[in-house]
Amino acid sequence: QKEVEQNSGPLSVPEGAIASLNCTYSDRVSQSFFWYRQYSGKSPELIMSIYSNGDKEDGRFTAQLNKASQYVSLLIRDSQPSDSATYLCAVSRGGAGNQFYFGTGTSLTVIP
Amino acid sequence: SAVISQKPSRDICQRGTSLTIQCQVDSQVTMMFWYRQQPGQSLTLIATANQGSEATYESGFVIDKFPISRPNLTFSTLTVSNMSPEDSSIYLCSVVWVRGANVLTFGAGSRLTVL
Numbered sequence: 001q002k003e004v005e006q007n008s009g010p011l012s013v014p015e016g017a018i019a020s021l022n023c024t025y026s027d028r029v030s031q032s033f034f035w036y037r038q039y040s041g042k043s044p045e046l047i048m049s050i051y052s053n054g055d056k057e058d059g060r061f062t063a064q065l066n067k068a069s070q071y072v073s074l075l076i077r078d079s080q081p082s083d084s085a086t087y088l089c090a091v092s093r094g095g096a097g098n099q100f101y102f103g104t105g106t107s108l109t110v111i112p
Numbered sequence: 113s114a115v116i117s118q119k120p121s122r123d124i125c126q127r128g129t130s131l132t133i134q135c136q137v138d139s140q141v142t143m144m145f146w147y148r149q150q151p152g153q154s155l156t157l158i159a160t161a162n163q164g165s166e167a168t169y170e171s172g173f174v175i176d177k178f179p180i181s182r183p184n185l186t187f188s189t190l191t192v193s194n195m196s197p198e199d200s201s202i203y204l205c206s207v208v209w210v211r212g213a214n215v216l217t218f219g220a221g222s223r224l225t226v227l
Contacts, residue, residue, distance in 0.1 A: 043218040100216045102155040
């Protein structure tokens with residue numbers, strides 16, 4: 001398994017705050033990066049994908065990628081109690097026939 | 113939207129027995145994978161299910177323990193053989209759809225408890 005590490009949790013933030021989730025990966029050939037959200041008892045669901053260095057924004061979510069540092073992060077602005085879940089970072093070499101490897105996950109709790 | 117059907121959704125099995133999990137999708141996919149999620153843990157890739165040929169297993173997983181079939185583009189099975197309590201996990205089928213971005217979508221999972 002390709003090594004993908006996430007910041008240790010659990011992470012607790014008050015409602016309305018910014019939650020910051022971090023991920024590092026070891027495979028320098030990785031080209032595609034993803035953030036999945038997993039609610040307790042449910043399957044993971046994709047919330048963001050990023051392929052180029054820099055920032056990508058989608059609503060309250062911003063993904064940041066730095067391939068030189070092998071680092072990807074997710075910022076959640078104006079955190080809501082419904083954001084409470086486990087967030088999983090995933091990486092892939094991209095293209096057809098390539099596997100997806102997941103990080104250890106970070107549990108986020110947003111306190112009302 | 114495209115659907116991934118996985119069954120059984122859950123099962124309780126006795127030590128030493130085997131269980132086959134089925135994954136059926138309603139649209140064409142480029143890739144099918146099987147993951148394991150042990151209690152409180154993240155996702156570990158077991159293998160890539162290859163159509164019409166042997167699956168590609170990740171380090172630590174072997175065909176004798178986790179035989180996988182994929183007879184066509186839209187169907188795959190994972191068998192957990194000679195089960196022990198350590199095999200108690202959620203097993204997830206996941207796919208990359210032909211139509212759409214190269215991202216992974218998961219089935220609902222099969223929760224397996226081995227006594």
